[in-house]
Amino acid sequence: MDFSYSDEQRMLSDSLEKLFTAHNTAAGGGTAAQADKLWQACAETGLIGLTVPEDHGGLAGSSADVMVAAIQIGRHAVQAPFLSTAVAGAGALRLAGSDAQQAQYLPALAEGALKVACAFGEPDARYDLADVDTRAAAQGDGYVLNGAKSVVFGGDDAGLLIVSARAPDTERHDQSGLSLYLVDADADGVERTAYALTDGRGAADITFNDVKLPATALLGAQGGGYDIIEAVSDLAAAAICAEALGALEKVIGLTKEYLGTRRQFGKTLGEFQVLQHHLADMVLEYEHMKSLVYEAGALAGSDDTVARQQAVSAAKVVVAEEGRRICQQGMQMHGGIGLTEEFQLGQFVKRVAVADFAFGDADHHIARYGGHMARAAAAAFGETEGHHG
Missing domain, CATH: 2.40.110.10 (Butyryl-CoA Dehydrogenase, subunit A, domain 2)
Incomplete structure (x- = not known):
């Protein structure tokens, strides 16, 4: 899928890059005071109220905007509850809340005073x-x-x-x-x-x-409530796939950096052809995944339930399967240091591992996608039979 950031999305991505870098989120969760400071900073940038309507203090952003933000969250291993509050919580209130409920909760959510x-x-x-x-x-x-x-x-x-x-x-x-x-x-x-x-x-x-x-x-x-539950779960699933995409970008970047600096037998590891091929495979799998995650992000808020579910399920499956392979390759090429708690590679691998199982694992989403395909085939077969009849 051809997806290019709009000017506003580039500004959002750049501002979050600066925000998370300044707060050094990749260093870990930090103290409770540091977490609260980051949360308030996220609210001030509009991140928490990203999908909240403007008349309730938000930015009225789309599911594609959520994807842009989630990629940066994954790149920086941010542990703030963006997914639960700004995506799922705000989504449920926006989709099902009465005017009174939205007026009561959404402004507080957008300003960072309420976690959901x-x-x-x-x-x-x-x-x-x-x-x-x-x-x-x-x-x-x-x-x-x-x-x-x-x-x-x-x-x-x-x-x-x-x-x-x-x-x-x-x-x-x-x-x-x-x-x-x-x-x-x-x-x-x-x-x-x-x-x-x-x-x-x-x-x-x-x-x-x-x-x-x-x-x-x-x-x-x-x-x-069931349709709302499904819609909110798809919003969250698409967002966590985008987080995984950002985390995998870091896995590949850290691996490339390590291969370019670690020396063995008088030359860098990146000069060995077999490792070059492994890195190229990682990049190819990432690019394949990227297109499906972008499509899921674009369609996660769609009223077309079938298109939304198919896009989200496809992204979840590829993140689970290809994401796991990228992480395994990255850790293997790092050797022993890739397994240590102190080295930051593990933070991003763990992020992908959680994305693998959250909001439906690969088996669940394969079954859901297959169910849609089977129903479409049965409907097409029925139309053909009716035509011949």
Whole structure:
């Protein structure tokens, strides 16, 4: 896919390059004070409110703009909860929120005062977004929430949780029975176990024990949450693919630099033809991946569900498969130093590893893409049969 940055996107990319370099994000997460300082700096540049509408203090950016930002985030191994708040959280509020809900939450989100996390996945559900056993029972004018969510990106310090749940009388895998609810992360009955993912970013497992919610907690239509959940998950999946693309650019760059400086047998490693070929393979795989990630970024916000899902699934599969090969080649050519915790190559390899499994692994997305192809083939066959009949 031919994708060129607009003038505004180049400015966004350049400003984030300067911001992350100044904060030395590639050195690691840093202290809590440093993380807060970076978060506020991101808000001041407009990054947190990138997709928030202008009348709520944002920049009204597109999914392609998110991709531009996410590539820089991956290049600099930024651990701030951009994905959970600015992509998934803002996406859910933008797509399903009422005017009152958007006015209440989006301005605070855009200015960096509110962190949001989407709690969709459940233990043992794998990547089936309809496999939800969390229940929201009507009680008076509100609801009572019970259930558990796992591996919630940004759930470790989010102030607002967007939770998928179903009515007690609906079946566990019923897509039409799902709704979304806004939950104060500090409400009575909310318990979270926070931890760091492989790449250092925060996540949490969260349980809800008789959490009382007001009527205004319902986000979107009752029982109509599944399409929003899928759309938000695709926004997040496309963004994490873009992060991986930025991280892989660094893996290749670090490998090329190492081959050009490390000497053995009187010459640099980059002068050995076999290593030149391995590096060329890495670059070719990266360029192939780049086109698919760009397409996913461009279509992640599309109303064409089939085109969106196919583009996102294709990007996820290639990031998982070719991204893993690029990282393996890079680490192998670095030798022992590539395996050390102190060397920065590992930060970017871990970033790609998390992107591999987040929001659906390769098997899940191959099955989803294949399902679309099978339905298209069946429809075409049916039309042909009808024509001949």
